Amino acid sequence: MADKIRVKIAIAERIIPLYVFPEEEEGLRKIAQKIESLIKEFEKNYAVEDKRLALAMCTLQYATQLEKNNKSSDLEKDDLKDRLSALNTLINQVI
Numbered sequence: 001m002a003d004k005i006r007v008k009i010a011i012a013e014r015i016i017p018l019y020v021f022p023e024e025e026e027g028l029r030k031i032a033q034k035i036e037s038l039i040k041e042f043e044k045n046y047a048v049e050d051k052r053l054a055l056a057m058c059t060l061q062y063a064t065q066l067e068k069n070n071k072s073s074d075l076e077k078d079d080l081k082d083r084l085s086a087l088n089t090l091i092n093q094v095i
Helices: 020-048 051-095
Strands: 006-009 015-021
Touching: 006 020, 006 051, 020 051
Parallel strands: none
Antiparallel strands: 006 015
16 A cells, blocks of 8 residues: 555545545545535435435436446447458458
């Protein structure tokens, strides 16, 4: 852990001490800010008073986005494979 630094991140009125690589700190802080903003949005729009419920809602939203992105990525990979296969066929015809 010699290369890691200790940071404190605030989420849902809690301080979370973490050890991260210096190059990860800025991204981690940005993510924490996004989570805080989303919690406030849930509290405002849905009258959520329990921070745990707001965090659970954040988790569901981010997990849904991640799943959607993974499916999108899989479709792109399949499309790329098909295109490469077609290109390979064309090259073999020319050779």
